Amino acid sequence: CSVESKEQVIEIAKAAKAAGANLLRGGAFKPRTSPYAFQGMGSEGLDILVAAKEATGLPIVSELMDAEYLDEFIEKVDLIQIGARNMQNFDLLKKVGKATKKPILLKRGLSATFQEWIMSAEYIMASGNPNVILCERGVRTFESYTRNTLDLQAVPVIKELTHLPIIIDPSHAGGKWWLVNPMAKAAVAAGCDGLMIEVHNNPEKALCDGPQSLKPAKFEQLMKELKPIADAVGKEI
Ligand code: PEP
Ligand code: MN
Numbered sequence: 001c002s003v004e005s006k007e008q009v010i011e012i013a014k015a016a017k018a019a020g021a022n023l024l025r026g027g028a029f030k031p032r033t034s035p036y037a038f039q040g041m042g043s044e045g046l047d048i049l050v051a052a053k054e055a056t057g058l059p060i061v062s063e064l065m066d067a068e069y070l071d072e073f074i075e076k077v078d079l080i081q082i083g084a085r086n087m088q089n090f091d092l093l094k095k096v097g098k099a100t101k102k103p104i105l106l107k108r109g110l111s112a113t114f115q116e117w118i119m120s121a122e123y124i125m126a127s128g129n130p131n132v133i134l135c136e137r138g139v140r141t142f143e144s145y146t147r148n149t150l151d152l153q154a155v156p157v158i159k160e161l162t163h164l165p166i167i168i169d170p171s172h173a174g175g176k177w178w179l180v181n182p183m184a185k186a187a188v189a190a191g192c193d194g195l196m197i198e199v200h201n202n203p204e205k206a207l208c209d210g211p212q213s214l215k216p217a218k219f220e221q222l223m224k225e226l227k228p229i230a231d232a233v234g235k236e237i
Contacts, residue, residue: 001171001198001209002027002038003045003062006052008201013052015216016199020223020237023079024052025061025196029069030208031085038207043069046076053078061105067095074100081105084137084172087112087120097127107135107169110148114157121164134158134166135196138173147175147212150183155190167194171212177203180214181222188229188237197222 003009003026013024028045030038041048049060059078064070065086073080080102086092087109096104104124108117121132136155138148150173158166168187170180184195200206200213214222223237230237 001200001213002030002207003041003048004207006048009048009052010055012199012201012216013056013058015201016219017056017058019216019220021199021219022058023061024049024056024058025081026052027208028062029065031063031065031083032208043072046072050076064092064096067092070095070099074102077102079103079105079133081107081135083107084109084112087117090120090123093120093123094127097124097129101129101131103131103133104129105133105135105167107137108139108151108154111140114154114161118158118162121162132164133194134162134164135169136166136173136192137169146173146179148173150174150187152183152186152190155187155192159191165193167196168192169196171196171198171209171214175212177212177214177218180212181218181225184222185226185229188226188235189233191233191235195226 009026026049028040030040053060061079061081062077063081063083064073084107106121124132138150141149143149155166170183198209198213199219203210203213206213227237
């Protein structure tokens with residue numbers, strides 16, 4: 001979830017790459033529910049991601065929370081994430097749309113309808129940046145056992161209503177590491193264009209989202225298990 005140290009990020013990045021990952025995501029600016037929870041390493045965290053990119057060749061993804069840091073993100077990051085909590089921060093959406101043509105990963109808001117989500121993507125595109133990737137990360141429901149409820153209908157619905165790629169984040173959806181494997185498989189079967197999966201070498205000690213993080217060996221296993229499913233639906237891992 002978060003950049004914690006250079007050693008941590010580079011070790012996980014190498015393991016994830018060896019297992020077949022082709023992007024590295026780490027949070028440097030973290031939107032935490034509690035102001036007393038770890039808030040991320042900020043700019044220093046972005047520099048660690050840049051170092052991990054140099055060490056592995058993996059392009060990097062990180063969440064932008066405030067336009068104040070937009071220039072720095074444009075300089076350092078390959079794919080700019082706008083998190084669920086900022087999906088309707090229209091001012092931020094307009095600013096990223098205007099300032100860059102770098103791809104923007106727009107996560108679905110906690111209780112956003114498809115129309116609201118698509119309109120948020122529209123804000124970025126109407127401001128001049130057509131390169132938007134949508135990310136379903138689970139929505140709020142009456143269920144409290146899981147962190148959120150993964151709405152896999154998002155894949156065919158987004159494909160029906162838009163031309164945009166859609167990826168699935170099963171980690172934030174279920175909030176439990178053992179839900180990631182089956183739901184990632186279901187997402188690939190549903191035709192998603194990518195997965196965003198949290199991997200940590202020591203989840204018990206993670207500063208954020210340990211319970212939903214896969215250890216590298218489990219991630220490697222999942223990548224192997226996804227291949228035949230991707231083949232069956234004409235996709236490539
Ligand atoms: C994240 O991707 O680390 C994150 C905070 O997710 P979301 O915005 O979907 O809650
Ligand atoms: Mn997280």
